[in-house]
Amino acid sequence: MMTIKKRVAVIGAGITLFRRRLKETGKELSYHASKMALDSAEMNLSEIESVVMGTAPDAFDGIHMKSENLLDGAGGTGRPYMRPFVGGGTGVFSPIAGWWHVASGLFDTCLVVAEEKMSPVQPHPQTAFRTIWDPFTTRPLHPNLVWIFALEMNRYMTVHNIPKEHIAEVAVKNKGNALDHPSAQLAAKITVEDVMNSETMVWPVQRLDISPPSDGAAALILASEEVAKKYTDSPVWIDGVGWSLDSSYWTNRDLYFPQYVAEAAKMAYKMAKIDDPPKEVSFAEPYDPFTYKELHHMEGLLLAKKGEAPKLTAEGVTQRDGKLPICPSGGLLGVGNPIAAAGLMKCCEAFWQLRNEAGKRQVDGAETGVCQAWGDLMQVGTVTVFRR
Amino acid sequence: MSEKMKEVPGIYLRDAELKAEDAITFKWRPNAKYAWSGGIAYSRYLAELKNGRIIGRACRECGRILVPPRMFCDTCFRATDEWVYVKDTGTINTYSVSYLDADANRIKEPILVAVIDLDGASEGIGILHYVDPKVDPKDLHIGMKLKAVWKPEKERIGSVTDIAYFEPLKEG
Ligand SMILES: [Zn+2]
Numbered sequence: 351m352m353t354i355k356k357r358v359a360v361i362g363a364g365i366t367l368f369r370r371r372l373k374e375t376g377k378e379l380s381y382h383a384s385k386m387a388l389d390s391a392e393m394n395l396s397e398i399e400s401v402v403m404g405t406a407p408d409a410f411d412g413i414h415m416k417s418e419n420l421l422d423g424a425g426g427t428g429r430p431y432m433r434p435f436v437g438g439g440t441g442v443f444s445p446i447a448g449w450w451h452v453a454s455g456l457f458d459t460c461l462v463v464a465e466e467k468m469s470p471v472q473p474h475p476q477t478a479f480r481t482i483w484d485p486f487t488t489r490p491l492h493p494n495l496v497w498i499f500a501l502e503m504n505r506y507m508t509v510h511n512i513p514k515e516h517i518a519e520v521a522v523k524n525k526g527n528a529l530d531h532p533s534a535q536l537a538a539k540i541t542v543e544d545v546m547n548s549e550t551m552v553w554p555v556q557r558l559d560i561s562p563p564s565d566g567a568a569a570l571i572l573a574s575e576e577v578a579k580k581y582t583d584s585p586v587w588i589d590g591v592g593w594s595l596d597s598s599y600w601t602n603r604d605l606y607f608p609q610y611v612a613e614a615a616k617m618a619y620k621m622a623k624i625d626d627p628p629k630e631v632s633f634a635e636p637y638d639p640f641t642y643k644e645l646h647h648m649e650g651l652l653l654a655k656k657g658e659a660p661k662l663t664a665e666g667v668t669q670r671d672g673k674l675p676i677c678p679s680g681g682l683l684g685v686g687n688p689i690a691a692a693g694l695m696k697c698c699e700a701f702w703q704l705r706n707e708a709g710k711r712q713v714d715g716a717e718t719g720v721c722q723a724w725g726d727l728m729q730v731g732t733v734t735v736f737r738r
Numbered sequence: 739m740s741e742k743m744k745e746v747p748g749i750y751l752r753d754a755e756l757k758a759e760d761a762i763t764f765k766w767r768p769n770a771k772y773a774w775s776g777g778i779a780y781s782r783y784l785a786e787l788k789n790g791r792i793i794g795r796a797c798r799e800c801g802r803i804l805v806p807p808r809m810f811c812d813t814c815f816r817a818t819d820e821w822v823y824v825k826d827t828g829t830i831n832t833y834s835v836s837y838l839d840a841d842a843n844r845i846k847e848p849i850l851v852a853v854i855d856l857d858g859a860s861e862g863i864g865i866l867h868y869v870d871p872k873v874d875p876k877d878l879h880i881g882m883k884l885k886a887v888w889k890p891e892k893e894r895i896g897s898v899t900d901i902a903y904f905e906p907l908k909e910g
Pocket residue numbers: 797798799800801802811812813814815
């Protein structure tokens with residue numbers, strides 16, 4: 351059914367600082383990330399044939415039709431330009447959209463940019479989520495977004511009888527890994543006790559289980575094989591992409607396992623000809639806006655058996671120098687969570703890891719990296735497989 | 739960040755700096771109220787809640803009884819077949835204890851929320867609702883049986899909040 355006309359490479363990447371608030375506007379942040387990506391590929395904007403802009407709900411910036419507003423910062427003026435959107439999954443979905451621009455043979459180059467400014471909405475970005483709920487069945491109950499993640503976390507913990515301490519290890523690891531990431535907002539050396547003693551927000555979610563609201567931007571340059579070879583001797587290939595959505599009726603699904611992530615992963619692995627993910631994947635950047643999500647997503651990505659990710663984490667397997675490094679960047683928990691930009695940050699990390707440019711964050715022998723994001727009403731999985 | 743890059747662009751702006759310096763605040767209370775029509779399935783669902791009953795729709799092809807009701811089955815992609823009343827009792831599928839309100843403000847008395855799988859609906863078909871705030875959170879557990887506590891008939895408006903909350907089902 352599928353005809354891929356061109357193999358697609360990543361040849362450049364850029365990122366800004368991630369902070370609770372940045373002085374720059376969304377356009378300015380998009381420009382900085384795009385410019386860094388172009389510079390790293392030694393390219394000019396004139397060599398870019400198409401642009402994909404990933405950015406999450408308009409309500410954060412307070413600007414409706416946000417992607418049109420961000421157009422010039424992303425180098426999109428006068429070019430084929432589009433905004434794909436799947437909520438929190440957008441950051442990894444944007445390079446998937448960029449991939450099909452090139453894989454289809456329609457364009458030889460595509461600039462993929464992701465931006466988020468969560469700081470404008472006052473007093474807290476949570477307010478912007480109030481309108482995502484179904485107005486008949488859910489909104490009258492005045493839900494908070496953290497509620498539903500706490501519900502999912504409790505279901506996951508209870509089904510598998512997981513000790514909270516094992517989940518807390520994810521915050522310790524990711525905030526520690528982020529100490530080596532120059533963009534990081536919440537890098538820190540903390541302990542499991544710190545997580546366990548942090549304020550309870552919505553039990554079982556505590557303060558240090560959650561990634562922060564952030565401002566930031568990231569960018570990638572994609573090119574067809576022939577064009578990539580003109581620019582670099584060390585392209586990073588996008589060898590598999592997958593995405594899937596499950597029902598919005600999230601109270602009608604068993605939340606203990608993200609089946610939609612598994613469907614997305616199977617699609618991406620099949621394309622990348624990966625038969626045994628835990629053996630063939632050198633590192634992964636699953637989406638970690640909450641501690642338990644990293645574990646939940648490792649299982650969805652078929653990198654761990656159901657219920658086993660917490661144990662692997664407690665045993666140190668997922669440390670940067672472990673057998674299966676998870677979130678060597680520091681993830682959303684450490685680097686920050688400017689939603690769409692955070693997902694693309696993970697793809698930037700895969701690029702730098704596979705080019706052996708990650709410095710202190712470098713994973714030994716990185717050959718294949720998997721990035722994943724998640725969002726909407728706990729219903730979307732987006733997956734990309736990168737290879738050197 | 740590549741080790742080849744020396745500088746990360748971006749200027750951190752603290753709250754005080756924002757307020758002292760260059761904040762542009764646009765306060766505006768839009769006169770934009772939404773009036774949704776309930777559609778076919780939800781209009782009946784809400785009307786039945788006003789009557790103190792929970793109704794779903796059944797799909798004969800996959801055999802599922804869906805709550806909230808839908809006029810079409812997303813799995814079989816065909817029209818659902820009939821209205822079916824389900825019970826106002828059920829089992830906790832999962833729950834949480836919220837110290838945050840809808841705007842992420844801290845609150846002292848937690849809100850107890852649960853996904854409750856309803857008796858009479860298909861397995862795993864649950865709804866989100868509150869649990870009686872008088873319950874000690876420590877006494878909650880997945881698998882616990884609950885029963886709806888309805889608002890007095892005069893106070894019901896045809897909303898999911900016509901059920902005040904669910905309380906532990908007394909044995910016997
Ligand atoms: Zn059906």
